[in-house]
Amino acid sequence: MRAHGAERAQATVLHVRCRPDTSEDAYRQVFDMLTGYSPVGQALPSAAALVEARGALPYFGCSSDQLAARIRLRAMALVGVDVHVGVASSWAVAAMASARPARNGIRLVVPDGEPAFLDxxxxxxxxxxxxxxxxxxxxxxxxxxxxxxxxxx
Structure with missing residues (x-):
């Protein structure tokens, strides 16, 4: 059994950022797709969304960055929208991570790596x-x- 603090320290918050030129209809389709991964989500202005994936990871049998890769692939395949995904333990770090994706469009910032990323x-x-x-x-x-x-x- 995990300690309560260890659970909170996981990188399970996904910040999904659509391209600035994404239409409102396409953004809604992306957001609707995200609700299939987790009911704990929030639409954000400027075509972005937050998703808490803690419960989704065991359900889908994958890690946070693997879930982010699935989301990217489905957004592109089903909606035609290229998204960047930041994964971290807090919404603020996840948002900063999605603004600075790696070549694969995903930036995973594990809790132990937050200082190096932010500094x-x-x-x-x-x-x-x-x-x-x-x-x-x-x-x-x-x-x-x-x-x-x-x-x-």
Whole structure:
């Protein structure tokens, strides 16, 4: 039996990002397809979606990145939409991962790998940091998320 904390630390949150030019109808078809993998999902503005896949993994008998690959393949085959999928233990990291996919269109960020992934990202990649805040933080020499994380309060 797993400890409660170990369960939470799995990379089971998928952020599925459609191309910006995806039609509303195609996006709805992709989202409907996602609900076949997990009923725990949320449509997001700009043609994206979050899916909690923890319950789906044992059902489909695969890992998170294998499920992401299935989703990509089905979205392309059934709807004709190329999606990028970020997989992480939180929605924020999964969203940043989907914006920076590997060559296969998927970026898996395991919990132990989150610091290495986040540390090198530019400060504006952090959710909630806009251009004005990023400019201000840069005046203090904070160029990356890692530099911000290492700063004392």
């Amino acid at each position: 090198q990202l530019p400060i504006e990649a952090l959710h909630g940091i806009g251009p004005v805040q990023a400019t201000r933080l840069r005046t203090f020499g904070l160029e990356t998320i890692g530099a911000l994380a290492a700063t004392r309060p």
